[in-house]
Amino acid sequence: MHVLNNKKIQPLSLDRVIFSTTFQAADTSAEDFLSKNELNYLHTYPKNKLLSWCAGRRAAKMAIAECVAENFNLFLEPYEIELIPRQFQKPGFSISSKSISIENRGTIESAIVFSISHSQNTTIALACDLNLNGMMGIDVEHVRSFAPRTAEAFLTADEFYNYRKLPLSRQDEQATRLWCIKEAYLKATGYGLRIHPQRVEILETEYQKYVLKKDGRVIQSSIQWALQDTFVVSCVQIPKS
Amino acid sequence: MTNKEIQEKVINIFSTFFNIDRAVIVPEAILAHIVRDSIQLFEVVIEFEREFGLQVKYDDLIKIITVQDVYDYITSQLKEAKSE
Numbered sequence: 001m002h003v004l005n006n007k008k009i010q011p012l013s014l015d016r017v018i019f020s021t022t023f024q025a026a027d028t029s030a031e032d033f034l035s036k037n038e039l040n041y042l043h044t045y046p047k048n049k050l051l052s053w054c055a056g057r058r059a060a061k062m063a064i065a066e067c068v069a070e071n072f073n074l075f076l077e078p079y080e081i082e083l084i085p086r087q088f089q090k091p092g093f094s095i096s097s098k099s100i101s102i103e104n105r106g107t108i109e110s111a112i113v114f115s116i117s118h119s120q121n122t123t124i125a126l127a128c129d130l131n132l133n134g135m136m137g138i139d140v141e142h143v144r145s146f147a148p149r150t151a152e153a154f155l156t157a158d159e160f161y162n163y164r165k166l167p168l169s170r171q172d173e174q175a176t177r178l179w180c181i182k183e184a185y186l187k188a189t190g191y192g193l194r195i196h197p198q199r200v201e202i203l204e205t206e207y208q209k210y211v212l213k214k215d216g217r218v219i220q221s222s223i224q225w226a227l228q229d230t231f232v233v234s235c236v237q238i239p240k241s
Numbered sequence: 242m243t244n245k246e247i248q249e250k251v252i253n254i255f256s257t258f259f260n261i262d263r264a265v266i267v268p269e270a271i272l273a274h275i276v277r278d279s280i281q282l283f284e285v286v287i288e289f290e291r292e293f294g295l296q297v298k299y300d301d302l303i304k305i306i307t308v309q310d311v312y313d314y315i316t317s318q319l320k321e322a323k324s325e
Contacts, residue, residue, distance in 0.1 A: 046274045089303070119278065141280070150280075153287050183279055193279055196299050 033058045033078035035096060055123035056116045057083055063127035064093060067112050071129045074100055074108070090190035091116070115187050117141075122231060134239040137187030139180045143230050145172045154179060154197040162204075176232050178202050181223055184236040185212060212236070247293075247315050251308070254288050268309035275308075293319065 030042060034057060045053055061078035068074050080097040093114070095105040114127040115138045126138045152160055155178060163174050182200045186192050201213040202223070210223040220241075225234035252266045259275055266275070276282045286297050289311075295318050305314055 049274055141278075144280070147284075150284055150287060154283060179280060193282060194300050194303055197283065 030054055031079070033061055035079055035082040037082060052118050052121075052123065056118055056125065059123045059125035060093075060114050060116045060127070063125045064112055064114055067114075067127035067129065068108055071111070071132075072104070072108055074104070076100075089192060089194075090187070115184075117183075117187075119231060124233060126235065131240065134237055135188045135190075136235065136237045137184040137189070138233070138235050139183040139187065140231055140233045141176050141180045141183075143173050143176045143227075143232060146175045151175050154182070156198055156201045158203065159201060173227070173232070177225055177227075177234065180232045180234040181210070181212075181225060181236060184223075184234045185214075185219075185221065185238075188236045188238050242293075242319060244312070244316060247319075248312055250292055251289075251311055251315065254285060254292065255308070258285050258288065266308055268307065268312065270308045271306060272308065272311070273306075289315065295319070295322065 030039065034042065038057065058078065060083055061081045064081055065076045065078055068076055076095065076097055080095060082094050082096060084092040084094060092109065094109060111129055111131060112127055113130050113136060114125060115136060116123065116125045117138050117140045119140045119142045122140060124138055124140045126136060128136050151163060155163060159178055163171055166174055181202050182197045185200055186195065199215050203211045205211055212219045212221045212223060220239060222237040225232060252263055255261065255266050255275060256263045258281060259277065261275065289295060290297055293315055295315065301314065305311055
């Protein structure tokens with residue numbers, strides 16, 4: 001099955017964080033990057049989401065493999081990495097490579113964190129060393145319009161006030177960006193949508209400088225975002241305390 | 242509200258939001274296979290709250306895997322609301 005074309009980009013400048021992006025054009029065979037279990041699962045997956053599922057796996061595995069090479073000087077084939085999804089929680093991975101000792105596999109599996117995001121035909125993933133970079137989450141969203149009640153439901157009162165003050169032409173991008181940053185934070189922490197997005201507040205203190213609050217409390221974090229074509233990509237980093 | 246009415250409303254919401262055939266929305270269908278992204282999931286949750294007059298507990302979302310889980314969750318929340 002031919003599914004993907006891989007293209008790397010560095011939309012955000014973060015030291016020692018590996019980004020990988022895949023687009024759903026043809027060139028790579030699924031056998032090149034899926035583990036045996038994943039190949040078996042592939043046949044049970046709904047066809048309409050198959051490409052995006054494969055794109056996510058490929059992007060994440062490329063990022064993880066590169067991160068492992070950089071941090072541990074060990075080289076993995078993408079099919080030697082198996083991603084372990086957990087609904088609304090941080091996903092994990094396991095390594096099947098026989099050339100790496102079981103002890104080392106365990107060390108790597110607990111040291112490297114990754115995050116995947118999809119929007120339309122674009123998938124982006126990041127991987128980093130938890131000890132060096134802390135917790136990280138990434139999100140990509142196609143700039144879209146929100147029904148007023150949706151925007152009001154996920155934005156805090158202050159965010160919604162500032163959003164409504166913007167000219168109409170800028171509101172979609174602003175709401176998409178705020179969703180994207182909140183989602184990246186929820187992924188970094190592993191909360192996912194288990195907590196209401198309104199419990200997270202993003203305030204721009206000066207141009208492109210943000211403060212992130214959860215339940216009204218400032219969270220030490222680094223927020224980056226970029227507008228690429230019609231996509232917003234955001235990344236939230238929470239340093240290890 | 243009967244179970245059949247709940248199921249009918251849930252199927253209507255899913256088919257409208259995700260623009261999918263009603264026949265796909267079977268009880269054993271996995272939500273992650275139906276929902277395109279988290280924004281859509283959030284929008285659907287808001288719609289359920291509006292349609293059924295519920296306040297969804299976001300912590301509960303982790304237990305909802307299939308369409309049947311959605312039926313069960315709404316049924317139990319409606320029962321809970323009625324008994325209060």
